[in-house]
Amino acid sequence: MDVALQGIRKSYGGTAVLHEVSLTLRGGRVHGIVGENGAGKSTLARIMCGAVAADSGQVAVDGEPAAIRSPRDALRRGIALVTQEGAIVPGLSVADNVFLGGGVSLGDRRGRRVRGLRDPAGDRRRFGRLAARTGFSLDPAARAGDLPLVHRQQVEILRALAQGARLIALDEPTALLPAPAAERLLRLARDLAERDGIAIVLISHRLDEVLSACDSVTVLRDGRHVTTAPAAELTPQALLRAMVGRPVETLYPEPAPVPDDAPVVLAVRGLSRGRAVRDVRLEVRAGEIVGLAGLVGSGRSETLRLVFGADRPDAGEVTILGRPATGGSPAHAMGLGAALVPESRGEQGLVLVRSAAENLAMASLPRRRRLGFVRRGAERRAVRAVAEPLGITGPHRPAWTLSGGSQQRSVFGKWLVRSPRLLLVDEPTRGVDVAAKAQIHRLIADLAARGVAVLLASSEVEEVLGLAHRVLVMRDGRIAGEFPRGASAEDVLTRAGLR
Numbered sequence: 301m302d303v304a305l306q307g308i309r310k311s312y313g314g315t316a317v318l319h320e321v322s323l324t325l326r327g328g329r330v331h332g333i334v335g336e337n338g339a340g341k342s343t344l345a346r347i348m349c350g351a352v353a354a355d356s357g358q359v360a361v362d363g364e365p366a367a368i369r370s371p372r373d374a375l376r377r378g379i380a381l382v383t384q385e386g387a388i389v390p391g392l393s394v395a396d397n398v399f400l401g402g403g404v405s406l407g408d409r410r411g412r413r414v415r416g417l418r419d420p421a422g423d424r425r426r427f428g429r430l431a432a433r434t435g436f437s438l439d440p441a442a443r444a445g446d447l448p449l450v451h452r453q454q455v456e457i458l459r460a461l462a463q464g465a466r467l468i469a470l471d472e473p474t475a476l477l478p479a480p481a482a483e484r485l486l487r488l489a490r491d492l493a494e495r496d497g498i499a500i501v502l503i504s505h506r507l508d509e510v511l512s513a514c515d516s517v518t519v520l521r522d523g524r525h526v527t528t529a530p531a532a533e534l535t536p537q538a539l540l541r542a543m544v545g546r547p548v549e550t551l552y553p554e555p556a557p558v559p560d561d562a563p564v565v566l567a568v569r570g571l572s573r574g575r576a577v578r579d580v581r582l583e584v585r586a587g588e589i590v591g592l593a594g595l596v597g598s599g600r601s602e603t604l605r606l607v608f609g610a611d612r613p614d615a616g617e618v619t620i621l622g623r624p625a626t627g628g629s630p631a632h633a634m635g636l637g638a639a640l641v642p643e644s645r646g647e648q649g650l651v652l653v654r655s656a657a658e659n660l661a662m663a664s665l666p667r668r669r670r671l672g673f674v675r676r677g678a679e680r681r682a683v684r685a686v687a688e689p690l691g692i693t694g695p696h697r698p699a700w701t702l703s704g705g706s707q708q709r710s711v712f713g714k715w716l717v718r719s720p721r722l723l724l725v726d727e728p729t730r731g732v733d734v735a736a737k738a739q740i741h742r743l744i745a746d747l748a749a750r751g752v753a754v755l756l757a758s759s760e761v762e763e764v765l766g767l768a769h770r771v772l773v774m775r776d777g778r779i780a781g782e783f784p785r786g787a788s789a790e791d792v793l794t795r796a797g798l799r
């Protein structure tokens with residue numbers, strides 16, 4: 301199946317987000333779409349999949365104009381979108397999400413049963429076949445809302461396949477995955493293209509994976525189509541130049557040395573919670589960046605949550621600047637100077653119906669003043685002090701309309717306005733483009749240089765090794781090793797059980 305996008309235009313509130321973009325996606329091929337945050341990648345994918353209406357232009361399927369007005373229309377035409385955050389119906393089982401796809405795709409959160417009666421035994425067989433085809437091991441009876449984001453994405457892929465999709469657009473599918481799982485997913489994408497003739501669209505900020513997984517790559521810049529070229533003729537540098545239109549600094553900033561007399565800001569001893577975190581011991585001094593590497597589920601994020609008081613430990617002790625913080629609450633930890641930039645910005649980081657400016661201003665105010673309306677003055681100050689330096693575009697629009705990168709920067713900014721002494725950061729650059737990534741790295745390095753203690757968890761081993769003074773590797777909830785900055789990624793991955 302070929303899908304041609306012709307002269308697609310889209311504006312939001314008078315701002316053009318896509319300018320006459322044309323692109324043909326062919327069955328049996330993997331097409332990459334790259335571009336900086338806000339370049340229009342997701343909007344293009346949403347238009348093709350019926351989640352957003354174009355202002356003009358058309359979508360043609362196998363040469364015939366196709367009126368795609370909803371995700372259901374798109375799915376009927378064989379076009380499915382798999383998003384980063386997962387458009388599943390949380391209250392339904394995995395199997396129901398997969399098989400009721402046509403009826404429950406985006407916008408129908410109650411999951412109405414549009415197909416009438418179901419055949420449970422048939423569904424089980426079909427589910428088994430799909431699971432075998434994809435290599436996903438999901439429990440069909442599990443409640444979809446209980447699944448972690450990475451598994452919700454698998455549910456969406458199964459749903460697309462169960463509904464017979466011939467074009468599957470994957471919007472940043474590997475952003476959350478550790479290296480081996482990302483490789484498996486990309487292999488699956490290639491296999492679906494080659495064996496089943498499905499057209500795969502891969503939107504990603506990881507240029508190396510785009511180049512290795514795709515047949516052709518399209519570059520968008522500021523809503524314009526810059527080029528489409530065979531991946532074999534491109535290099536990461538050429539892609540970057542096309543994306544950004546200027547040379548980009550991609551080296552990690554050298555962290556400032558930690559003074560010998562720098563006080564210990566965070567001390568953790570014997571910290572344990574169930575099987576997730578076991579007997580963790582670590583220290584972070586003022587000005588020091590300590591990295592936490594490890595697989596998803598190795599205990600990285602859980603350790604940060606325990607330190608921040610978001611979860612209660614079964615045992616162990618946390619002190620922040622010498623004051624006890626064990627098993628307190630986020631409010632208590634914040635009172636001691638801690639800040640947590642969480643992994644999932646949509647769920648934990650931002651009030652999405654408020655603007656980035658309001659989110660920033662809310663974070664800057666004392667707790668008791670945070671309810672009700674935020675004063676315009678506080679908003680203006682927050683925009684000047686944080687949103688502008690961080691390059692957050694559209695700080696006055698509701699946060700849900702911001703590009704993924706601007707959302708991530710807003711979450712970061714929210715904590716910066718509070719001048720923390722201890723910064724706990726989880727996946728700081730997920731879904732962030734190369735230029736913004738460099739900005740966030742610089743920001744972390746600058747904060748540390750000003751004496752902030754940073755505990756940084758990331759699934760990108762290169763990121764932790766590049767930024768941190770030293771790296772602790774977690775495996776099965778325990779600290780399995782420690783490496784200095786500049787150690788080889790291979791060694792860290794081996795210790796983490798990834799290789």
Ligand SMILES: Nc1ncnc2c1ncn2[C@@H]1O[C@H](COP(=O)(O)OP(=O)(O)OP(=O)(O)O)[C@@H](O)[C@H]1O
Nearest residue numbers: 312317337338339340341342343701702703704705
């Ligand atoms: N519903 C909306 N209302 C207003 N503006 C929007 C809306 N959705 C997207 N935009 C804007 O359109 C532009 C393109 O956004 P889009 O999400 O398509 O970019 P992207 O290339 O996918 O970025 P990222 O890599 O950060 O996900 C951004 O400036 C974004 O803020």
